[in-house]
Amino acid sequence: MKKLIIVLLGIGFLQGCEEVIDDFDKGCTSDCTTVNGVFVTAENVPLKGIKIEVDYNTHVDHSYSTRNIKKAVTDEQGFYDLTFFAKDTELGNGGPGTFRLQADFSVLDTTKYMVPDRVFMYGNFNLSRRDTVLSKAFYVPRKAVIKVSLHNFVPQQPGDKVVVSTFFPSGGKVDDGFLDTDYNTGAHTVAAKNVLNQTMDLFAAAGETNIVRVYRVKNGVSSQEEIQLFIGPGNPVQLDYDF
Missing domain, CATH: 2.60.40 (Immunoglobulin-like)
Structure with a gap:
C-alpha cells in the first residue's frame, strides 16, 4: 500500500497543478495598460462580435497559473479595447510569466471567411511599465x-x-x-x-x-x-x- 501511495504522489507531482484566477470583472481607474485595435476584412469592412481576451500565464517548475484579466467584444466598427491593471509581479522581462492576447472567431461564418479556430495575436509578451498602449489590427480574409x-x-x-x-x-x-x-x-x-x-x-x-x-x-x-x-x-x- 505504501508503494502505491508513493507512486500516486509521484504521478501527481509530474502532472503538476494548474490554477485559474478569474479577474475578468475587475476594472482599472488609474495607472492602466491598454490593448486595442480593429478587426477588418476585404475593403476594410469591420468585423463585429469577435471575442478578445488578455491573460497572464505563469509557469514555475510543475505549476501553471493563468490570471484571466480582461475580455471584450468588437463593436460595429470592429474596434476592441482592453484596459486593465497589471500587478507588480507581472511587470518586467524577468517575471515568472508572460501576457497573452487571444481572439475567438467563432462568430464568423466559415463558408464566407477563412477563420482560424483561435489566434494568439501577440503570442507571449511582457510589459515594462503599466501606462502602456499596445495596438493590434487584424485582417480576416x-x-x-x-x-x-x-x-x-x-x-x-x-x-x-x-x-x-x-x-x-x-x-x-x-x-x-x-x-x-x-x-x-x-x-x-x-x-x-x-x-x-x-x-x-x-x-x-x-x-x-x-x-x-x-x-x-x-x-x-x-x-x-x-x-x-x-x-x-x-x-x-x-x-x-x-x-
Whole structure:
C-alpha cells in the first residue's frame, strides 16, 4: 500500500497543478495598460462580435497559473479595447510569466471567411511599465476558391510531384511582409494525387491580390512558377497546368 501511495504522489507531482484566477470583472481607474485595435476584412469592412481576451500565464517548475484579466467584444466598427491593471509581479522581462492576447472567431461564418479556430495575436509578451498602449489590427480574409486543373500527371520516378499553394493577406499587421500588404500572410497548399487528370480546390482571399505558386518535381528536377491574381467578388477562377 505504501508503494502505491508513493507512486500516486509521484504521478501527481509530474502532472503538476494548474490554477485559474478569474479577474475578468475587475476594472482599472488609474495607472492602466491598454490593448486595442480593429478587426477588418476585404475593403476594410469591420468585423463585429469577435471575442478578445488578455491573460497572464505563469509557469514555475510543475505549476501553471493563468490570471484571466480582461475580455471584450468588437463593436460595429470592429474596434476592441482592453484596459486593465497589471500587478507588480507581472511587470518586467524577468517575471515568472508572460501576457497573452487571444481572439475567438467563432462568430464568423466559415463558408464566407477563412477563420482560424483561435489566434494568439501577440503570442507571449511582457510589459515594462503599466501606462502602456499596445495596438493590434487584424485582417480576416473573405473566402474564395481557385480551381486548379492539372493535366497529364505521370510521375516518372519516386519523388516526382506537383504542389500548388496560394498566398494572401491574413492576420496581424506587419512592417515588412511577404506580400504587398499591411498584414501578415496566410497560405493554403494542396499536393496533387497520383491521378492523370485532376482538379484541386485552393482557398484564396476574395477582393485581394493572391499569389498562386506551382512547384513541380519532374524526372527528379524541380521547377517553380507563380502568378499574381486578383480575385473579384463572385468571380470564379479556373487555372490549367500541365505536368
